[in-house]
Amino acid sequence: MTMEKQAGSADNQVEKLMTGTQAVAQAVRLADVDVTSAYPIRPYDGVMQAVAKLIADGDLDAEYIVAEGEHSQFEICKHASAVGSRVFVGSSGVGWMYAMESNAVTPSLRLPVVAMIGNRALDDPGAFGVEHNDALCVRDLGWQLNWVENAQECFDATLMAYRVGEDPRVSFPIGIGVDGAFITHSQTIIKIPDQELVDEFLPPYDLGNRLLHPDNPISIAPQANEDWVMEIRKQTDDAAHRVKDVIWEAHNDFKRIFGRGGDNPFFEEYMTEDADYVLFGMGSLALPTKVMVRRLRDRGEKVGFVRLKWFRPFPDEELTEILTRFKAIGVVDRDYSYGSPGQGGVVFNDLRAALYNAEVRPKIINFIGGLGGRELTPEMMDDMADTTRRAAAGEDVPMVRWIGVRE
Amino acid sequence: MTTGREAGDTIPADQDTQQGHTSTEVREEAKSVEFTYRGIFQKTLAANLCKHVVMAARKREWLGTTIQRYSDSPERNGIPAKQFAVIAPDTETLEGHMAKYEPNELDVISCLDDTMADGIESWAWYGRQPINVRLRRGGTLLVISNRPKEELLRIIPQKPWDWTLAILSGTPSLAGLWVYRDDGTDMRVLGAIASTRPDIFEMSEIEAVVRDDDALGDDYIAALKSGHDEVQTHEISAGEGAPDTYEPVKLPGYKEMREAIIVPAVKVGEKNPNYRTSSDRTMRPVVNFDTCIKCRQCWIDCPDECFDITDEELHPINYSYCTGCGICAQVCPVEDCIVMVNDLEFVEEGDKDMFPLWQNDKESYHEWRDGKIEKGRIQHHDYFNADTWAWAGSGQAENTPDRNDSTARNS
Numbered sequence: 001m002t003m004e005k006q007a008g009s010a011d012n013q014v015e016k017l018m019t020g021t022q023a024v025a026q027a028v029r030l031a032d033v034d035v036t037s038a039y040p041i042r043p044y045d046g047v048m049q050a051v052a053k054l055i056a057d058g059d060l061d062a063e064y065i066v067a068e069g070e071h072s073q074f075e076i077c078k079h080a081s082a083v084g085s086r087v088f089v090g091s092s093g094v095g096w097m098y099a100m101e102s103n104a105v106t107p108s109l110r111l112p113v114v115a116m117i118g119n120r121a122l123d124d125p126g127a128f129g130v131e132h133n134d135a136l137c138v139r140d141l142g143w144q145l146n147w148v149e150n151a152q153e154c155f156d157a158t159l160m161a162y163r164v165g166e167d168p169r170v171s172f173p174i175g176i177g178v179d180g181a182f183i184t185h186s187q188t189i190i191k192i193p194d195q196e197l198v199d200e201f202l203p204p205y206d207l208g209n210r211l212l213h214p215d216n217p218i219s220i221a222p223q224a225n226e227d228w229v230m231e232i233r234k235q236t237d238d239a240a241h242r243v244k245d246v247i248w249e250a251h252n253d254f255k256r257i258f259g260r261g262g263d264n265p266f267f268e269e270y271m272t273e274d275a276d277y278v279l280f281g282m283g284s285l286a287l288p289t290k291v292m293v294r295r296l297r298d299r300g301e302k303v304g305f306v307r308l309k310w311f312r313p314f315p316d317e318e319l320t321e322i323l324t325r326f327k328a329i330g331v332v333d334r335d336y337s338y339g340s341p342g343q344g345g346v347v348f349n350d351l352r353a354a355l356y357n358a359e360v361r362p363k364i365i366n367f368i369g370g371l372g373g374r375e376l377t378p379e380m381m382d383d384m385a386d387t388t389r390r391a392a393a394g395e396d397v398p399m400v401r402w403i404g405v406r407e
Numbered sequence: 408m409t410t411g412r413e414a415g416d417t418i419p420a421d422q423d424t425q426q427g428h429t430s431t432e433v434r435e436e437a438k439s440v441e442f443t444y445r446g447i448f449q450k451t452l453a454a455n456l457c458k459h460v461v462m463a464a465r466k467r468e469w470l471g472t473t474i475q476r477y478s479d480s481p482e483r484n485g486i487p488a489k490q491f492a493v494i495a496p497d498t499e500t501l502e503g504h505m506a507k508y509e510p511n512e513l514d515v516i517s518c519l520d521d522t523m524a525d526g527i528e529s530w531a532w533y534g535r536q537p538i539n540v541r542l543r544r545g546g547t548l549l550v551i552s553n554r555p556k557e558e559l560l561r562i563i564p565q566k567p568w569d570w571t572l573a574i575l576s577g578t579p580s581l582a583g584l585w586v587y588r589d590d591g592t593d594m595r596v597l598g599a600i601a602s603t604r605p606d607i608f609e610m611s612e613i614e615a616v617v618r619d620d621d622a623l624g625d626d627y628i629a630a631l632k633s634g635h636d637e638v639q640t641h642e643i644s645a646g647e648g649a650p651d652t653y654e655p656v657k658l659p660g661y662k663e664m665r666e667a668i669i670v671p672a673v674k675v676g677e678k679n680p681n682y683r684t685s686s687d688r689t690m691r692p693v694v695n696f697d698t699c700i701k702c703r704q705c706w707i708d709c710p711d712e713c714f715d716i717t718d719e720e721l722h723p724i725n726y727s728y729c730t731g732c733g734i735c736a737q738v739c740p741v742e743d744c745i746v747m748v749n750d751l752e753f754v755e756e757g758d759k760d761m762f763p764l765w766q767n768d769k770e771s772y773h774e775w776r777d778g779k780i781e782k783g784r785i786q787h788h789d790y791f792n793a794d795t796w797a798w799a800g801s802g803q804a805e806n807t808p809d810r811n812d813s814t815a816r817n818s
Binding site (some may be wrong): 017121125151181182185186187188189199284285287290291292294375376377378405406407 | 457462465470471472474475476499502503505506507508609657658660661662668674736
């Protein structure tokens with residue numbers, strides 16, 4: 001590659017200009033993935049091209065299996081994971097939905113499949129832009145889900161996914177939500193560490209006595225009836241309780257080894273100190289939001305922004321701790337949930353539930369926007385911030401409002 | 408989202424840093440460069456160009472991002488598309504230009520195929536927009552073309568402010584999905600940008616980037632210099648150029664739209680006015696109705712059902728639906744009965760049906776047709792076999808390293 005500038009001899013990381021999907025592929029290379037399966041759908045397909053290129057160039061030694069559809073694609077990786085292979089898979093929109101039967105059982109089998117979900121509207125209408133409803137469809141099933149802001153986080157989150165997902169206390173599949181087009185198809189300069197650093201962070205994949213192998217005779221997922229299922233669900237639930245602690249450990253190691261990652265693994269606080277009210281959301285909408293928060297701060301507004309990184313596990317205690325000091329929170333959902341409480345978005349209602357038992361509850365309002373890849377502009381953020389400001393001041397504002405839709 | 412003529416003018420004149428400064432003094436704000444290209448055929452070319460703009464900016468310790476958007480989403484063969492590079496002095500300035508499909512103002516627009524210079528409809532629902540719709544005050548439109556300024560200004564719409572037209576001689580460099588046509592075009596365009604807009608990057612900066620790259624040898628430096636030295640610039644005044652007839656499309660509100668994702672269609676035999684083509688066409692067929700043997704191969708094989716059938720069983724072409732794919736010319740069994748001609752030869756005709764001319768005055772029709780063919784006949788090998796390294800001396804193509812094996816340049 002052309003651009004190999006030493007970012008600092010101490011941290012052994014090089015700078016490269018990459019799209020979000022190429023950044024994920026670099027993490028796949030350094031994680032030394034054993035098996036990947038691919039089936040094209042935009043905007044995920046950038047990563048399958050990038051991984052194929054790494055294999056073709058001899059930079060990654062992995063099985064690359066082109067499936068005949070997403071259902072097989074995810075099944076292949078699920079099974080490969082069971083026999084001890086570190087796997088990488090991914091999809092977008094309705095492709096991810098076509099794999100849903102496999103997706104639904106992977107957490108119960110406790111297989112740490114890592115998937116990049118290039119967020120895309122669920123056709124119909126045939127569309128390619130970002131919407132978070134595709135990945136959110138697995139939110140109740142045991143998939144651990146995070147959302148990234150830029151190409152650097154694509155890389156970082158992928159390494160974190162292997163570390164957290166494969167931890168024996170967790171052993172869950174992890175989905176990395178990458179906003180279609182805005183992150184998957186735009187290039188920025190990222191830092192990539194060398195193999196030695198990555199090896200320090202990421203131990204080899206070891207299923208232990210759950211490895212499906214003739215020398216370890218086990219049978220996975222026999223038929224069960226009402227005498228068994230509930231106990232199996234409770235085991236999965238116990239594991240779900242352990243994920244946050246493992247994320248904290250991994251986060252601390254990540255920061256120590258790579259020198260980045262922020263104060264806390266679950267969310268990013270932006271200009272929240274002394275803020276009266278904040279906007280709250282996931283993914284690339286952070287960019288126009290931060291632009292507008294800076295402008296509003298220049299105008300003397302006490303506004304901030306909180307970007308949620310991990311949606312599952314939902315960091316309810318941690319969010320309660322920081323959010324209850326604000327008077328109002330404006331949740332920006334790049335998703336919809338028809339008929340939900342208050343007819344609000346998915347993140348909105350999860351956040352409301354998380355804060356319900358707090359002694360002091362801020363006003364929480366909701367904005368639904370950016371669907372199907374529509375741009376969320378700083379001007380829209382200005383509008384949303386202003387409504388949130390009025391809510392903080394005790395004014396009566398609509399609880400849920402669609403932003404940027406043509407009437 | 409600004410979609411119309413107001414785009415390119417969101418910076419008031421009194422705040423516009425182009426005014427009263429030489430270009431190299433203007434570095435305090437983000438700079439945006441667009442590459443307008445033919446989908447798939449020039450995708451890797453556009454990606455290479457964007458990448459190099461950002462890397463050249465790094466030589467000044469600036470940051471950058473590239474944005475690609477599949478226009479006809481997903482990108483298809485020949486459909487006009489755009490990729491962008493935005494560079495900025497710091498992260499915060501750059502952030503304001505991210506998570507967007509396209510910049511509001513373009514400092515430089517590079518049109519990599521002059522058959523798009525009359526405008527493109529890359530955003531699908533916005534109609535055919537002027538090629539320079541978002542070109543800012545004092546911006547530069549760079550066109551690869553062998554046509555003179557006067558001819559290009561017949562099709563490039565005017566702006567309400569002064570701008571610069573830069574012309575780099577050459578034919579469009581077209582490739583395919585899995586190959587990159589490594590003919591030096593990327594380097595020549597970069598050299599031309601360095602020459603006309605050193606505020607984006609200086610020649611020394613882009614040269615340093617190329618020298619850093621082990622895959623790029625001296626030929627590429629020569630190509631850079633060729634673009635730098637050969638580009639011709641013309642200062643264009645406000646109001647100079649073709650009339651700007653673009654009308655921004657008004658999209659309906661959700662209460663006006665039919666429910667359940669339903670749009671009107673047409674009855675059998677009718678043509679859907681929503682599915683007209685325009686800017687994806689680089690060449691068009693012209694027919695000799697006198698040598699036609701009425702075999703109907705063109706009518707059968709046309710993927711867009713452009714061919715009508717007359718009472719005499721002839722097949723006039725409805726150009727409003729023709730993408731210029733050339734299949735009709737390939738399947739026609741009669742030599743020179745259907746000939747593909749560069750679409751820029753039809754600025755005056757537009758999509759007009761010329762069959763009535765043949766019916767009324769065969770001599771005039773043949774005079775018209777022969778003239779078009781003489782001037783603009785497209786031979787397949789004109790595009791795909793020409794040795795465009797020729798500008799740098801003979802035999803360059805054989806001596807240059809093979810960059811086709813790098814998917815980084817194809818993805």
